[in-house]
Amino acid sequence: MEETREVLLSTMEMGEADRLTIEAGLQGRQLMEAAGQSIARIILEKLNPGRTLVLCGPGNNGGDGFVVARALKENGWPVTVTLMGTKDRLKGDARLMADLWDGEIQPLAEEGLGDYDIIVDGLFGAGLDRPLEGALLDIVRAANDSNARKVAIDVPSGLSGDSGLVLGGCLEADLTVTFFRRKPGHLLYPGKALCGDLYVTDIGISGRVLDEIGAQTWLNSPAVWGELFPVPSPAGHKYSRGHSVVVSGDLAHTGASRLAAGAALRIGSGLVSVACAPEAVPAHAAQLTAVMIRSYQSPEQFADYLADHRLNAWCIGPANGVTNETRNRVLAILAAGKQAVLDADAITVFRDRPEELFAAIGSDDRKNMSREVVLTPHAGEFGRLFPDLMEGTYGFDRLKGARTAAERSGAVLLLKGPDTVVVSPDGRAVIMDDAPADLATAGSGDVLSGLVTGLLAQGMPAFEAASAAVWLHAEAARVFGAGLTAEDISPSLPTVLEKLREKLH
Numbered sequence: 076m077e078e079t080r081e082v083l084l085s086t087m088e089m090g091e092a093d094r095l096t097i098e099a100g101l102q103g104r105q106l107m108e109a110a111g112q113s114i115a116r117i118i119l120e121k122l123n124p125g126r127t128l129v130l131c132g133p134g135n136n137g138g139d140g141f142v143v144a145r146a147l148k149e150n151g152w153p154v155t156v157t158l159m160g161t162k163d164r165l166k167g168d169a170r171l172m173a174d175l176w177d178g179e180i181q182p183l184a185e186e187g188l189g190d191y192d193i194i195v196d197g198l199f200g201a202g203l204d205r206p207l208e209g210a211l212l213d214i215v216r217a218a219n220d221s222n223a224r225k226v227a228i229d230v231p232s233g234l235s236g237d238s239g240l241v242l243g244g245c246l247e248a249d250l251t252v253t254f255f256r257r258k259p260g261h262l263l264y265p266g267k268a269l270c271g272d273l274y275v276t277d278i279g280i281s282g283r284v285l286d287e288i289g290a291q292t293w294l295n296s297p298a299v300w301g302e303l304f305p306v307p308s309p310a311g312h313k314y315s316r317g318h319s320v321v322v323s324g325d326l327a328h329t330g331a332s333r334l335a336a337g338a339a340l341r342i343g344s345g346l347v348s349v350a351c352a353p354e355a356v357p358a359h360a361a362q363l364t365a366v367m368i369r370s371y372q373s374p375e376q377f378a379d380y381l382a383d384h385r386l387n388a389w390c391i392g393p394a395n396g397v398t399n400e401t402r403n404r405v406l407a408i409l410a411a412g413k414q415a416v417l418d419a420d421a422i423t424v425f426r427d428r429p430e431e432l433f434a435a436i437g438s439d440d441r442k443n444m445s446r447e448v449v450l451t452p453h454a455g456e457f458g459r460l461f462p463d464l465m466e467g468t469y470g471f472d473r474l475k476g477a478r479t480a481a482e483r484s485g486a487v488l489l490l491k492g493p494d495t496v497v498v499s500p501d502g503r504a505v506i507m508d509d510a511p512a513d514l515a516t517a518g519s520g521d522v523l524s525g526l527v528t529g530l531l532a533q534g535m536p537a538f539e540a541a542s543a544a545v546w547l548h549a550e551a552a553r554v555f556g557a558g559l560t561a562e563d564i565s566p567s568l569p570t571v572l573e574k575l576r577e578k579l580h
C-alpha cells in the first residue's frame with residue numbers, strides 16, 4: 076500500500092524533531108523563519124487583508140509571531156505587535172526575530188483588542204506548562220469576544236497539544252497552523268473544536284527524523300492496519316473465516332446482540348452465533364437467518380460451548396445486564412482463552428473489582444497470553460474501571476488515560492467518543508478524526524463491538540482489529556449520511572469495504 080501512516084507527535088517528540096534537525100545542520104532561526112513565513116502565506120491565501128494584531132508571548136511561539144508580523148507588513152498589511160513582557164527578556168531566536176521587526180512593540184493589553192480584523196495568536200505553543208490566569212486570561216477572552224478572525228500559531232494559546240485539554244482558558248481560533256506533523260491535541264476534543272481549520276506546513280524538518288523519534292501515535296486510517304485486514308481468499312471457506320459468538324441479553328433485551336452479530340457477519344466472520352437462554356430463542360428466531368442461535372440453560376452448557384475451539388471470538392456485554400451471571404460468563408470466556416470483546420455491562424459488572432477482571436485478562440502474565448482482549452468503554456464505562464485515570468487537573472486526558480488503562484489491564488482499549496482512541500497494551504495508539512456525529516445513536520456501540528469481534532474471528536490482531544472496526548464504522552456512517560440509525564451501519568459497509576479493497580491492492 077503506497078499510503079503511509081500519519082504520525083501524530085507529542086510536544087516532546089516535536090521538540091526532538093526540532094533538535095535532530097538542528098543537529099543535522101539547519102539552524103533554529105531558519106526553522107522559526109520557515110514557520111512564521113508559512114503561517115503568513117496561509118493568512119495571505121485564506122484571509123482578506125485587514126487591520127492585524129499579533130500577540131507575542133515570551134517564548135518561541137512569540138518568535139514565530141514576530142516573523143508573521145514582518146511578512147504581513149512586507150505585503151502591505153497594517154500590523155500592530157504586542158508583546159508579553161519586554162523585548163530584552165526574550166531569548167535566542169525569539170529575540171533575534173523581535174530585533175528584525177522594524178515597527179513599534181506595544182505591551183500586551185486587553186484594551187483595543189476589539190479594533191482589529193485579524194488577531195494572530197503567538198502567545199503560547201508547545202511550551203505552555205500551566206493554566207492561563209489573571210490578565211492573560213482576560214486578554215484571551217477579549218480576543219474571543221472580538222469579531223476578528225483568529226489565527227493560532229501551532230496551537231491556540233491555552234490548549235495542550237498532547238491532550239487537547241484546556242489549561243485555564245483558551246483562544247478560540249478560526250484557523251490554526253502547525254508545523255511538520257499534527258499533534259494529538261489537534262484531534263482530541265475540546266482541542267479539535269478550538270483549532271478551527273487546521274493547516275500543517277513544511278518548515279524543513281525531514282520525515283527521516285521520525286524513525287529516530289519512534290512515535291507511537293497515529294491517525295486512524297487503513298495505512299495503520301490495512302496490511303493485516305482480512306480479505307477472503309479464493310481457496311478459503313466459511314470455516315476458515317472464524318466463528319464469532321455474541322452473548323445475548325434476556326428475552327426483553329435481545330436487540331443489541333443481533334446488531335453485534337449482524338456486524339460480525341457483515342465484516343466477514345465465516346459463521347456467527349448468538350448465545351442465549353431458551354426463553355430468548357423465539358425472539359431471535361423470528362429475526363435471524365444467516366446468524367445461528369445457540370441456547371444454553373446452565374453454566375455447564377455455556378462451558379460446553381466454550382470448549383468448542385472453533386468458536387474463536389466472543390463478544391459479551393451489550394444489554395447483558397449487570398448481574399453475577401454476566402460476570403461469571405465473562406470470567407468463563409477469559410478462562411477459556413478466547414479472543415474476546417468486552418463491552419457495556421461486561422465492563423460495568425467489574426466496577427467494584429476491576430483487579431479481578433485484569434487478572435482474568437492476564438495482565439500479570441502477558442507474555443504467556445495466547446489470545447487478546449478488547450475493552451470498548453465509553454467515558455462513563457471507562458470511569459467505572461479506571462476512576463483514578465479520569466481525574467486529571469485539566470479534565471480527562473483520553474489518550475494518556477487509555478494508554479495507562481491498556482497497560483494496567485492487559486487489554487486493547489477502545490475508548491469511544493467523537494475522537495475515539497484505540498490503544499494497545501504495548502503503547503501503540505490511533506486517534507479517529509472526523510467520525511460523523513450521527514454515530515451517537517442507540518445501538519451504534521453494539522455494531523462496533525460486533526465489527527471488532529468479526530475481525531478477531533478472522534485472525535486479525537486485536538489492536539489492528541479494533542482500529543479497523545472504528546474506521547469502518549465511521550466510514551459506513553459517512554456513506555449512509557443523515558438519518559442514520561444503528562441498523563443502517565452494517566448495510567452501508569459493502570461500499571466502504573469495496574473501496575478499501577481497491578486501496579489495499
Ligand SMILES: NC(=O)C1=CN([C@@H]2O[C@H](COP(=O)(O)OP(=O)(O)OC[C@H]3O[C@@H](n4cnc5c(N)ncnc54)[C@H](OP(=O)(O)O)[C@@H]3O)[C@@H](O)[C@H]2O)[C@@H](O)CC1
Pocket residue numbers: 089090092093106107110132133134135136137138139198199200201202203204205206207208211228229230254
Ligand atoms: N519545535 C519546533 O520544531 C519548532 C517550534 N517553533 C515554535 O516554538 C514554540 C515552542 O516554543 P517554546 O518552547 O519557547 O514555548 P512557548 O510555547 O513559546 O512558551 C514558553 C514560554 O511561555 C511561558 N509560559 C508557559 N505557560 C504559561 C502560562 N500559562 N502563563 C504564562 N506564561 C507561560 C514560559 O514561561 P516560564 O515557564 O519560562 O516562566 C515560557 O517563557 C512552538 O509552539 C512553535 O510555535 C517554531 O519556531 C519552529 C520549530
Ligand SMILES: [K+]
Pocket residue numbers: 136196197198199200227228229230231232
Ligand atoms: K499560540
